[in-house]
Amino acid sequence: MTENDKALSVKAPSFLDYAPAPESTSVLHLKKHYGLFIDGEFVDGRGDAFTTISPATEKEIASISNANNADVDVAVAAARKAYDRTWSKLSGADRGKYLFRIARLVQERARELAVAESLDNGKPIKESRDVDIPLVAAWFFYYAGWADKLDYAGLGPNPQSLGVAAQVIPWNFPLLMLAWKIAPALAAGNTVVIKPAETTPLSAMIFAEILQQADLPKGVVNIITGAGDTGQALVNHPDVNKVAFTGSTGVGRAIAKSIAGSGKKVTLELGGKNANIVFDDAPMDQAIEGIVNGIFFNQGHVCCAGSRLLVQENVHDEVVDRLKARLSTLRMGDPLDKNTDIGAINSKAQLDRIRELSNVGEAEGAERWTADCAIPENGFWFAPTIFTNVSTSSRIAREEVFGPVLSVLTFRTPAEAIAKANNTPYGLSAGIWSEKGSRVLAVADKLRAGVIWANTFNRFDPASPFGGYKESGYGREGGRHGLAAYLESAGWAAPAVTKGGKK
């Protein structure tokens, strides 16, 4: 290329092409290799180690130990020992002290955790910095407060912890899901063996360092890394009392089957194909923001994403036009750039699935529109995409895409909106956009979804329970309800039926 060509190819300087503002990675002090965190120490796994990569560049970040069945045994044994000897003997106030300490350390190391999360997961730094990590700290602070107040958890006096909790978490919010699982478990007096997803183990490894810093008694939290087989070995381990899983409905179903009859208590947080309902009297500009936040937050890798947009027919065109205009201003690119709105898809496998389902959508006759984004050469990327003219029977209207893909459907009456919103095997979340309070309440009352947002979307708070109906899973996480998943009531055992007794 000659100098002249170069000059021609350079675009006129535009303010909106904001100069790069990358977050510095100098706060990170990563090791080349991470072991399993068992009994308070990093130990090497017996399986073949694997590498975790940055999905934005496909560059290797670190090598990670792989836990095999023997490692799972050791981890569960460590958790059992810690439960029997230490954790179950501590007072609630003392458990709370450790949780408060963890929360403060998360805040202190927030920047480091945010950078690690964006590097390993591909999510934009502004989300890991402003949403993920602050919520992680909030979750620990919240459950720290509960640790000495379990008598008021609604389970009667002196509720009992369960024992060892086996927890398997997904890659979409690696550290936040870890916090959702560990904080209530520890507050309730259980010990934990947790397995982060194989594509996003990095922040959990830094969290393990935080646990050492907090001087948490050895074995109370054990973090083992590996793939699906490690998770399977963990949840099926005979010495586990409680299983908590967040991930796909397929795996959730398999877990429910395999532990059926074992007496293990279980909570499952699974998929969703959630309706975001926009009425014609919605606050329009905010609704557009809410739709964007509902499906393009975290590249759509959100189980409660508003992936089915139900728009009242008379405002359909206006909403779609405004949505396209707004999507055209989103910035896709380096997750560590502070101005990036859309980061990288977490893995090649996930990218393939998003592509496959989008192609099916097109083949089934839906109209595809994709924002005009420059796609970086390396890494896994998928530009924000919306489908209009989607029929209710289309696969993109029924199956969870788990990516930045929105299906737009229409409705005419509130009754039709409710019927369409509920017409899914899932039931995790829903959104309602209307300026009319009575309508919001009436519609919310009839939606079968665990979380319903009115005039907002994808807002989380540790005090608010979260969970699904139907194939979106069972049990609730967060709030007082989240404690019930890790406790058993002591005094509420049904009275024994004695012979000849009254019915």
Add this chain to the structure above:
Amino acid sequence: MTIEPAIALAPAERAVNLIGSDLTEKSLKLHLDGLSGVDAVGLEQRAAGLGTRSIKTTSKAWALDTIIKLIDLTTLEGADTPGKVRSLAAKAVLPDPSDASTPRVAAVCVYGDMVPYAADALGSAWSNGADNGINVAAVATAFPSGRSSLPIKIMDTKEAVANGADEIDMVIDRGAFLSGRYGIVFDQIVAVKEACRRENGTYAHLKVILETGELNTYDNVRKASWLAILAGGDFIKTSTGKVAPAATLPVTLLMLEVVRDWHLLTGEKIGVKPAGGIRTSKDAIKYLVTVAETVGEEWLQPHLFRFGASSLLNDVLLQRQKLTTGHYSGPDYVTID
């Protein structure tokens, strides 16, 4: 309160085109009441999100220069003197004596009686109705309260225009607006717009101050913005600077959304001026980002966007010096006015 359906309004062109030739207070009210509502939480969340953009290096340099070019350098005090206005005008022409590459501001904004001094002090830099040069803007219509009769407001405006004001910053009658008498507010804007007419048939630019701090709700801000545009305002401006809160990012975002919608509807471009309370470069850059990402970068020009500010300029100059020299100087290295 009852509204007489028969009260006809002044047939302002935009309103007639949009609402119809039988323009009445009733038809105007129906139109304004039919606007989509504003969700306060969502609006503020969006504004906060825009405020997190990180503007660095070359973008920052461009932003700082652009802010200067968009400033209405303002003094609106009872204690203003011709000397103070002259000193302000000198600063408008040469904001940073130590750096000749510093751009000039868009306008100086003064009370009506100070217009001749401002025009005189600007000298050859004064635009005097032309497109290049520094404008003189005058506040009028019983600024800041707006509490006087329409003939007085018209006289106030006419005098400022006759004195050479290129721009008129008028205030709306918030009392009438809050009591639902949109017709009064509308007719007054139309009348003041007509008073902006110069002898040669051209018009001084009309900025309509909504005084959003007194309108209480975002829904009201949206209604008032539409009303001001329909009545013929060239600019909609947030505040007088005499009422707290003055300009805020959510309010400005909302007004920009109205301007964007008006542009989509008619192809016509209306200006927006946040005024009061913007004191730092960091804050001002948030506004630039909000403009660029809401209506487009094209709006970052003096005829479509302004900052009403006095102390902002010095902070921008300090930041600008920092960018060129690499270290911070101090308040003694920029001039006070």
